[in-house]
Amino acid sequence: MFVVGMRLRLTAGEPGHCGALKLKILKGASGGLLRRSLRRVIAPEIPGLAVSRILYRSERFLWEKGRMPLFFRKRKPSEEARKRLEYQMCLAKEAGADDILDISKCELSEIPFGAFATCKVLQKKVLIVHTNHLTSLLPKSCSLLSLATIKVLDLHDNQLTALPDDLGQLTALQVLNVERNQLMQLPRSIGNLTQLQTLNVKDNKLKELPDTLGELRSLRTLNISGNEIQRLPKMLAHVRTLEMLSLDASTMVFPPPEVCGAGTAAILQFLCKESGLEYYPPSQYLLPVLEQDGTNSRDSPDGPTDRVSREEVEWQNRFSDYEKRKEQKMLEKLEFERRLELGQREHAQLLQQSSSQKDEILQTVKEEQFRLEKGLSERQRHLDAERQRLQEQLKQTEQSISSRIQKLLQENQRQKKSSEILKSLENERIRMEQLMSITQEETENLRRREVASAMKQMLTERCKNRLMQMAYESQRQSLAQQACSSMAEMDERFQQILSWQQMDQNKAISQILQESAMQKAAFEALQVKKDLMHRQIRSQEMVSEQRWALSNLLQQLLKEKQQREEELREILTELEAKSETRQENYWLIQYQRLLNQKPLSLKLQEEGVERQLVALLEELSAEHYLPIFAHHRLSLALLSQMSPGDLAKLGVSEAGLQHEILRKVQELLDAARIQPELKPPAGEVLTPTAPQEPPESVRPSAPPAELEVQASECVVCLEREAQMIFLNCGHVCCCQQCCQPLRTCPLCRQDIVQRLRIYHSS
Secondary structure, three states: OOOOOOOOOOOOOOOOOOOOOOOOOOOOOOHHHHHHHHHHHHOOOOOHHHHHHHHHHHHHHHHHOOOOOOOOOOOOOOHHHHHHHHHHHHHHHOOOOOOEEEOOOOOOOOOOHHHHHHHHHHOOOEEEOOOOOOOOOOOOOOOHHHHOOOOEEEOOOOOOOOOOOOHHHOOOOOEEEOOOOOOOOOOHHHHHOOOOOEEEOOOOOOOOOOHHHHHOOOOOEEEOOOOOOOEOOHHHHHOOOOOEEEOOHHHOOEOOHHHHOOOHHHHHHHHHHHHOOOOOOHHHOOHHHHHHHHHOOOOOOOOOOOOOOHHHHHHHHHHHHHHHHHHHHHHHHHHHHHHHHHHHHHHHHHHHHHHHHHHHHHHHHHHHHHHHHHHHHHHHHHHHHHHHHHHHHOOHHHHHHHHHHHHHHHHHHHHHHHHHHHHHHHHHHHHHHHHHOOOHHHHHHHHHHHHHHHHHHHHHHHHHHHHHHHHHHHHHHHHHHHHHHHHHHHHHHHHHHHHHHOOOHHHHHHHHHHHHHHHHHHHHHHHHHHHHHHHHHHHHHHHHHHHHHHHHHHHHHHHHHHHHHHHHHHHHHHHHHOOHHHHOOHHHHHHHHHHHOOOHHHHHHHHOOOHHHHHHHHHOOOHHHHHHHHHOOOOHHHHHOOOHHHHHHHOOOOHHHHHHHHHHHHHHHHHHHHOOOOOOOOOOOOOOOOOOOOOOOOOOOOOOOOOOOOOOOOOOOOOOOOOEEEEOOOOEEEOHHHHOOOOEOOOOOOEOOEEEEOOOOO
8 A cells, every 4th residue: 555645835826726836755656646646635626727737747756756657648648739630630631632641749649530530531642640659550449441542651659569460451552661669570461562662660679570571562662670680581582673671680690691781682682592583683573563653653642742841841852862863874874875885886896807717717627627538538448449458358257247347337327426416406496495585674684795705705716716726737647647657557467468378377367357457446536536527617617607696686686776776866855845744654655665566476476375375364464474375385285284393494483373374274174175065967067156245344345446436635624635545444535634633434434444645656
């Protein structure tokens, strides 16, 4: 039981007013007991405002003594904070207000119910609640569905210990800032935030990250520094759009500190290697995210607003810095292309010089080879004549044995030649498939590597040609010496055979057999050397043909590069003449032009793919793999016989997508087998039926091109020309300025999935 002793002394003043109050707090007094005692003793005699001041001073005193917290959870905010909250709520409800609800620095212990209602009714995009005393994000009677339209949620500098388990319901969220809180863990439903691009959990008490972070397909910035995290989840390797990862490298265990200190790219490469994935830079996956940002630029909070506050000034400064960096990057890109063009011209000159030198060397090698073959043929004829004279003196058995050995040698040579030819053809086929599998995105990287590798190969080939010429001279001399020595030995042995033939016929036959074996070995050695020389020359010719093809390809690439540069110059002149609103659609224009420049062969291959296979890829959102399927001429029957590993070799890298494609293909084939085939009776001809029309829910609501009336003006402003196509309905009824705030088509009231701009050719 605590004891409280108090001594009150009222100074001179008006009756009923407290001029001064002195409190004597005995040891062991608690805050709750003090509040109850003050209300019971002095409340009847002192007005309510004075009592609240006394309570505040007593709580302040006890807090300084360390006996109670300074702010109670149920303590009311100050008058200034309350006025600020009311002003911000009224400002958010005014007509023409922006999409931001800022209730920061209002001393809130929980978000008021009116804030959720305002966000739900007025479709707010940004909710700022930083620098408060929040311990929970949601009151008891509220749901996160009220914040379904929120894209930016700022909760830093609060006292949050956990986030709601159903945080994944905020599907439109793009920025989440919970810096400097007391979070112990993140909910697993955070993986459902597919549009989240920035996640800041700095200075919390997190010990690990959930594996569901790997499902954030649009995440670009992640800050986990100032926590107790020592290991990163392997699933983070599936976030291919991550550009910046901030962490405490010294405290990390997985990945090691040296990898974490090397930067974001090194960390992602390590995680991809551990997960068995192939690493690609984020720039190859950011195009869909950037296009989404471009379409929603009207709804982003980065634009200028009518309010002048510190947060808005920061957003404007960041946006201006981003524009400056973008212009600087464009200038650097143009300068790099100019330098690259100069380097390619120099490289083309070097290639021409090296090709001329190579042709001269090949011509000399061919002449030497012709002379060598001529000498070898003459020598061979001479040896054949000598061998025939010797064979006439041998028995019929020796002739049959020699003929059999000769047949075996010829058969072995033919088998070797056929195996080598098959092997070379297989290698050529594999190499051509690898060359054909190079995508358009890798051509720029290959172009830079080929410049360096071609120069290096040119130098190495020059050295190799010199070494080959020296080796050829030495081999020719050694062959001549060997031929002379072998002729001398054969003459001596032939004389010995003639002298010894009369003495002992059996001994002469054995000696002749030995000599014939030695001659066969020498002939086989000569044939092997000749085959080696032929192989080397054939390989050199193949290499020269390949280099000629590569040089033609390089020239074609240079021509295409010049054409692209001219197109870029024309695009830049067009962009300078257009307004700022049309400059925002720059990348969409480029993407449309790239689609229009698709090769005719690839379009024909894509049109030849089965409709069921095309519909299956569209259903799985894998339309970008359609060129690969068309190139390899895959059908449903072939896919049913393939495994996920075969799809991975073709270029389908996602493991889940591989299994899903194979499962869908099997389902389609099973359904086709179940339906009985209708066979016409004898003598009856089946008439072709009309093609089945797509269901009403899939067919666009816009009329066909031949029946549609030309719309010359916008249905909203009735002033400008209609320039935008709404998908999936297909209506062309709005201009570029009026289509941005629309979410549904004004003609058919269907949801707008995508907007396409119409460009009229001059």
